[in-house]
Amino acid sequence: KAGVTQTPRYLIKTRGQQVTLSCSPISGHRSVSWYQQTPGQGLQFLFEYFSETQRNKGNFPGRFSGRQFSNSRSEMNVSTLELGDSALYLCASSLSIGNPSHGYTFGSGTRLTVV
Amino acid sequence: SQQGEEDPQALSIQEGENATMNCSYKTSINNLQWYRQNSGRGLVHLILIRSNEREKHSGRLRVTLDTSKKSSSLLITASRAADTASYFCATDGRNYGQNFVFGPGTRLSVLP
Numbered sequence: 098k099a100g101v102t103q104t105p106r107y108l109i110k111t112r113g114q115q116v117t118l119s120c121s122p123i124s125g126h127r128s129v130s131w132y133q134q135t136p137g138q139g140l141q142f143l144f145e146y147f148s149e150t151q152r153n154k155g156n157f158p159g160r161f162s163g164r165q166f167s168n169s170r171s172e173m174n175v176s177t178l179e180l181g182d183s184a185l186y187l188c189a190s191s192l193s194i195g196n197p198s199h200g201y202t203f204g205s206g207t208r209l210t211v212v
Numbered sequence: 213s214q215q216g217e218e219d220p221q222a223l224s225i226q227e228g229e230n231a232t233m234n235c236s237y238k239t240s241i242n243n244l245q246w247y248r249q250n251s252g253r254g255l256v257h258l259i260l261i262r263s264n265e266r267e268k269h270s271g272r273l274r275v276t277l278d279t280s281k282k283s284s285s286l287l288i289t290a291s292r293a294a295d296t297a298s299y300f301c302a303t304d305g306r307n308y309g310q311n312f313v314f315g316p317g318t319r320l321s322v323l324p
Contacts, residue, residue: 101254130311140300140314153311187254194311200245200257201312208252 099124101190101204109210115176118207122169122190128152129171130201131163134185143186146171147194178211185209218301222319231288233318235301236281244277245302245312246286255300258286291322 102121110116122129130153131143142155146165163173169190175182185208189201219234235244243262247255261268261277261284268275274287288295298319302312 103254132314139316142311142313145311185252189255200247200260201255202257203247203254205254206252 101188101202103186103188103204103207105207106205107208107210109212110178112178112180112211114178115174116178116209117172117174118186118188118209120171120173120188120190120204122171122188123202126190126192126202127169128191128194129165129169130189130191131171131173132187132189133157134187134206135183140187143173145194152194175209180211183209183211218299218315218318220318221316222321224321224323225291227291227293227322227324229291231291231295231320231322233286233299233320235284235286235315237284237301237303238282240279242304244275244284244304246273246275246284247300247302247314249298249300249317251297258299288320291320293322293324296320296322 104119120129128147130145133141133143143157144151144163145153149165160176165171185206187206188204191201217236223231225231241263243260245260246258248258249255259270259273259275261275263279272289277284298317300314300317302314
């Protein structure tokens with residue numbers, strides 16, 4: 098079966114712009130989590146969605162937002178981009194929320210570069 | 213504060229040797245997971261060990277968990293060049309308002 102699909106794969110944006118990233122989870126998975134990965138901060142949790150509701154949110158400014166649709170696909174949006182937002186954004190899906198015994202399945206990520 | 217931290221930060225070994233990576237965490241957990249990440253790609257789930265388990269095997273991987281020391285180790289036996297990657301441990305971060313908290317990772321290089 099298809100894995101977690103993240104689009105686009107690469108993105109270059111200018112400071113001040115906004116960007117929307119997309120994540121399609123594995124079919125049947127209802128939980129989607131987003132992570133930001135940078136060399137300096139490592140993997141930082143952004144938010145988690147389950148059944149179209151945000152269940153958990155990390156310590157990021159309000160410029161970072163997300164949503165989940167009825168088909169479990171998720172989008173995250175970053176407004177007023179800053180240079181420090183340059184990162185690999187990873188999406189992970191799982192069947193359920195909480196502590197799935199099978200772990201999370203990650204997409205290949207979207208590499209965002211802000212110039 | 214960060215829940216999981218791997219040690220060492222980087223490890224370089226020859227093909228065929230064993231590689232051991234350690235993870236320490238601060239608070240009680242329900243389970244601990246190990247993931248692998250090839251350069252610039254997504255993470256791949258390797259193994260999950262529950263708090264009531266002490267050891268778990270999967271192919272060439274062996275994970276141990278010592279809840280009294282709040283630590284876990286990942287052993288890769290008979291390493292191959294294809295094992296070159298970063299390895300992360302992830303612990304239940306719900307007490308921190310997160311789902312899973314990842315450590316900074318161990319960068320493993322397996323030289324042919």
